[in-house]
Amino acid sequence: MSKSFPGVKALDNVSFRADGGRVLALMGENGAGKSTLLKILAGDYFADEGEFLLNGILQNFTSPYSAIMAGISVVYQERQMIPALSVMENIFAGALPKNKLGLIDKPRLKKETMALINKFELSIDPSVPVGSLSVAHQQMVEIMKAYRRGSAVIAFDEPTASLAEEEITVLFKLIEALKKEGKIVIYVSHRMPEIFELSDDIVVLKDGALVTTFITSETTVDELITSMVGRDIGDTYENLSRNTEVGETLLEIKNLVTHDVHNIDFSLKRGEIIGFAGLIGAGRTELVRAIFGANEITSGEIIFEGQKIDFKSPFDAIKAGFALCPEDRKEEGLVLYRSITDNVSIPVLSKIRKALILDRKAEAKLASTAVEKYAVKTPGIDKLVVELSGGNQQKVILGRWTNELMNTKLLILDEPTKGIDVGAKAEIYQTICDFAKQGIGVIFISSELTEVIGVADRIYVMRNGRITGCVDRSDATEEGILSLAMADKDETGGDAQ
């Protein structure tokens, strides 16, 4: 199968087979072509070349509807249900049982939904609106919907991204049940332990091409990673030029409590990089937002340069020398449909004006310096930010916070390498170390364990809104951090490793 977009070959002659009763994991770095493949499967995109056969019959989808009719269901990260309608109405959408009067047969609807819920051993009330359920339960409902349609192929796009540990266990049980029924399960995930726990076969894509296929029981994590990235990642971290002179204490957090985090204590020195590891939803983003004045603080103290501070808004934080690169670049970091210049100069507009009028020349200089400093790939500083790639967008944000007019003393990076390709990642790691050398204190949040361990001097681990441990880089192991991040699961006898 091949699929091209103007200028990009998203899928290049990819062939593989998936068998009923087995779970096939689709793996690869961001941009490898997994999403494109899923979208072709779902009838969203049409392949340029190649064939898709189901039970030996050539399929030719003309719309998502025809894919569903052929027996393909894709469970996306964003739920595709109607939040105000009940669980049973969503499951049976398009095939609601009717009574003699042509009205919806509610008792039968409820009975059939209950049968499904019992079959998968779930505890969901069939008559509550889907919107009132947790993310995990919504996902279960979507799976039941796919099952109800009699789908032969059920594909999952990073289904565990926003689930808690116990919920993942339930999801896996459900997938096992689908497997037993002989369904073809296609599973996209970045989480190694899951892949090895769940899958039978692994297909690895890279830059749109098929790299290799594995039988899960016959391969190892190392072999798999090597095939995905095609390079040894260990060197990246060893070659970093780090800061060796850590200064006095810059930031101290004492017993901080907000709506999302509890009893947080930690400290950061000038020139130090501290990492925050943890599962998604552990409260790391909420913690740094509170420190930045963007979320409300219930109690506790923030001491910066020896003085207690109380920010009313990010405006105050920025004035004090704080800078935040948010996790969601597009929604919270940038104004996409404005130029690079506008996005770089925005926090320092008050410093580049003569009388009341903006000094355009000074502004342009600021933007071009940022573009040069971080080697942003763009034809010019007037380019809209939306037209840049993810890595270059991140560089624009870094350029904004570290230009000569900013007085950044504390830099908070929330998942700065998310959605960025491997080459650009290494550049960003070095940039982070360079900040530390300048005496900036860096808070580095990342869900990639190798990355936090490789870059940060100390690593704090969070779980359920609390800090559960702090490890020095020299002592840090992925296993150790993972067990701190998932300690609950250990206690309940789960399999954290």
Next chain:
Amino acid sequence: MSIKSLSRKLLLVSNNIAILLVAIVVILVFYSQNPNFLHDDNIRNIMRSMAFVGILTIGMGMLLIGGEVDLSSGAVAGLSGVLVAMLINTGIPWGWAIVITIAFGASLGLISALLVNVLGFMHFIATLGLMSVYQGVILVITRNVFIPVPNEGFRLIGGTSFGNIVPLPFIIMLVLMIAYTLVLSNTGFGRSVYMCGGNRKSARLVGIKPKKISYFLYINNGALGALAGVIITSQMATASPVAGQTGSIDAITAAVLGGVAFKGGSGGMFGCFIGILLINSFSAGLTFVGFPQYWQIVARGSLLVLALCLDYVISGARSRALEHALRSHN
């Protein structure tokens, strides 16, 4: 550079070309029907009518660029037009009456701002309610009767024309538009308005205070609405209870036709000007060629829908061009 890539470039740069073309075509069509369409008297009439909607559109355009909207501004204009007439008729000097009226308009803008920012109501719904309240108040006060303003000094504002063609209110509108253009493109505040409209969350995290900007935009809009009300009362030497009825809708239409993004973050005063020019020359033209009055409403609506279709086609082409630029770049 090939023609294709040149036309792509053009699409990415120009927001107002389509609507400017439509405006020119509309004017030429009426001119060909009756050459008197471009006679001094008629041009003056068109400019006269542009001032009222134009000043409303400035306030509305600023709001829309900043990601807000205030449906009550037409009613604020109507109520202010009534207030200024009543103040002058009680013997207050007309200069003071105008100052008081504009302050009154600004405070009505503040009410919108409070509903949106303090109580967190959706701007569309909250200001729809206010619109209805103000229109009701107008009817209660006037009992749906015109209020004449027999004051020579006050009438001069709307009645003066330069070179016997360009009315003073039109000049006021132009000066304001130029001033607001400068604010939008050359000050930190203007930039903040665009950033807020483009992405409020991001704007807040880079140190902009979106609420502060929102307050300013609503109060500004209220004050401009009051000014528009003062002007229309002065032009007619009478306060009309129906003067502002379609004001907000006309202002939104003009701004959106002129390339102000309804969801905020882009657009400018030049586009607003073209939008107003189009709406007013079209209405004037229909009257001029003797188009039946009720059919005029149908025709005006049809023009709007047509212009929006054109905008839809163009913005589709624009986003395709953008996508192309994006892909060839990566």
